[in-house]
Amino acid sequence: MLYQSTRGGSPAVSSARAIVDGLAPDGGLYTMAPGEIPKLDWRALMDLDYPSLAAKLLSALLPDFGEGEAKELVEAAYRGKFSDARIAPLHDAGGELFLELFHGPTSAFKDVALCLLPYLMKRAASKCGDTGDILILTATSGDTGKAALEGFRDVPGIRILVFYPRDGVSPVQKAQMVTQAGGNVKVCAVEGNFDDAQTGVKAVFSAMPEGLSSANSINIGRLVPQVVYYFSAYFDAVRTGKIRPGDALNFAVPTGNFGDILAGWLAGEMGLPVGKLICASNANNVLTDFIKTGVYDRRRPFHKTLSPSMDILISSNLERLLYLMSGDSALVASLMDKLRTEGHYQIPAALLQKIQDRFVGTCCDDAQTKAAIADVWEKRGYLCDTHTAVARRAASLFGTENGPVVILSTASPYKFPAAVLSAIGVPCGLDEFGMMDALEEYTKVPLPENLRGLRERPVRHRDTVAPADMLEYVRAQKEKSTWA
Numbered sequence: 001m002l003y004q005s006t007r008g009g010s011p012a013v014s015s016a017r018a019i020v021d022g023l024a025p026d027g028g029l030y031t032m033a034p035g036e037i038p039k040l041d042w043r044a045l046m047d048l049d050y051p052s053l054a055a056k057l058l059s060a061l062l063p064d065f066g067e068g069e070a071k072e073l074v075e076a077a078y079r080g081k082f083s084d085a086r087i088a089p090l091h092d093a094g095g096e097l098f099l100e101l102f103h104g105p106t107s108a109f110k111d112v113a114l115c116l117l118p119y120l121m122k123r124a125a126s127k128c129g130d131t132g133d134i135l136i137l138t139a140t141s142g143d144t145g146k147a148a149l150e151g152f153r154d155v156p157g158i159r160i161l162v163f164y165p166r167d168g169v170s171p172v173q174k175a176q177m178v179t180q181a182g183g184n185v186k187v188c189a190v191e192g193n194f195d196d197a198q199t200g201v202k203a204v205f206s207a208m209p210e211g212l213s214s215a216n217s218i219n220i221g222r223l224v225p226q227v228v229y230y231f232s233a234y235f236d237a238v239r240t241g242k243i244r245p246g247d248a249l250n251f252a253v254p255t256g257n258f259g260d261i262l263a264g265w266l267a268g269e270m271g272l273p274v275g276k277l278i279c280a281s282n283a284n285n286v287l288t289d290f291i292k293t294g295v296y297d298r299r300r301p302f303h304k305t306l307s308p309s310m311d312i313l314i315s316s317n318l319e320r321l322l323y324l325m326s327g328d329s330a331l332v333a334s335l336m337d338k339l340r341t342e343g344h345y346q347i348p349a350a351l352l353q354k355i356q357d358r359f360v361g362t363c364c365d366d367a368q369t370k371a372a373i374a375d376v377w378e379k380r381g382y383l384c385d386t387h388t389a390v391a392r393r394a395a396s397l398f399g400t401e402n403g404p405v406v407i408l409s410t411a412s413p414y415k416f417p418a419a420v421l422s423a424i425g426v427p428c429g430l431d432e433f434g435m436m437d438a439l440e441e442y443t444k445v446p447l448p449e450n451l452r453g454l455r456e457r458p459v460r461h462r463d464t465v466a467p468a469d470m471l472e473y474v475r476a477q478k479e480k481s482t483w484a
């Protein structure tokens, strides 16, 4: 099984090469060929522990990695990193099901993939015979950056440079990044929003692809580890009697770059009885409109919301879905070109029908996000973050007539303490760090250890660039023999 570019303009490559390179030379995303998504007998996987399950799925999707090898990498990647040994526990909050993905080292779901990606990348580079150093370039809407920095910190032969939108991340997210330690890490603010940062990173890739890779979900090595928790959640739902084996299980996914929800779709294509995938957006509701109408139109105001990791108007991974569902790379190339030049495109009716068969799109504003946090807290005694709340609101609108819905819980509420405190009606005039303590005192939900003492950590990164200067900046940093 080789990986193709979604735009059909560059040769197919091995799964190892796809991970090392991150993005295809023609600007497309590496994806298995349509019709080559491996099918598995999920019933045979039900009793596996998380690393064994992950190893089965990884070796099926990334054929350069044997199952034994995958298991060894998964175990090394997750060992001692998660505060919950189950990695992705399914939490039953009075009948509402939350798939908790935030027990990793940076308290966001990105950890599940980004703990593992460095291990996959090192091994993939050695399989490809690449001996040079790798520079990881990453644009972040807030959570990827920190998770990638932690994952790649002090990994020999790899350096990582993270770009974040200067005014687009929460104070906690910013503090997590600019205090990052490690001899091979760099963090730089971009004068713009996430789309500017992501577009800038893609432009650097086009201009100087040699020796660069990506830790964004445009890298297939980011996506594959996320397939695993859809399986584990399904099995947990069976084990706890929420569904019978074979019943469809729906998932509500707070969506930004469309990576997480695409992993859920892949799980379904691999044979898992996935019901509807509920694509939950905040006020940046480009995907909601797209799923309803087949028109993708980013010509709209960019909203800064309480769920900043989903403040995105160009959802990169949608390109993979369009390719896998249509099998038509020429179509995808022309749509992506139209998006770039005109800011919008429309898909054919038959393709829209296929999307609507599997996906439902819903959006909500900040007031509804806060109302969802308050509702879960008051009714269930369960504290959720702003992103999770967007998905919870979508799940409530969807209802349970079509079976239970698993809500993907993608961040700890402590990453967004101001919004969460105000949602549950605790006014306070403290800064975000004081609010973390206030939130813990009031709710008694324990503050994750990695966020404790954040305020006191020294700031190590102060660089800022304009989007137009990103290429120059990367060139200059790449030239330096050491960042330490």
Ligand SMILES: *Cc1c(COP(=O)(O)O)cnc(C)c1O
Pocket: 108, 109, 110, 142, 143, 144, 217, 254, 255, 256, 257, 258, 259, 260, 261, 309, 310, 387, 388, 410, 411
């Ligand atoms: C990144 C992120 C999302 C969105 O995930 P995508 O894979 O980009 O769709 C949702 N919630 C949180 C907390 C995130 O960090």
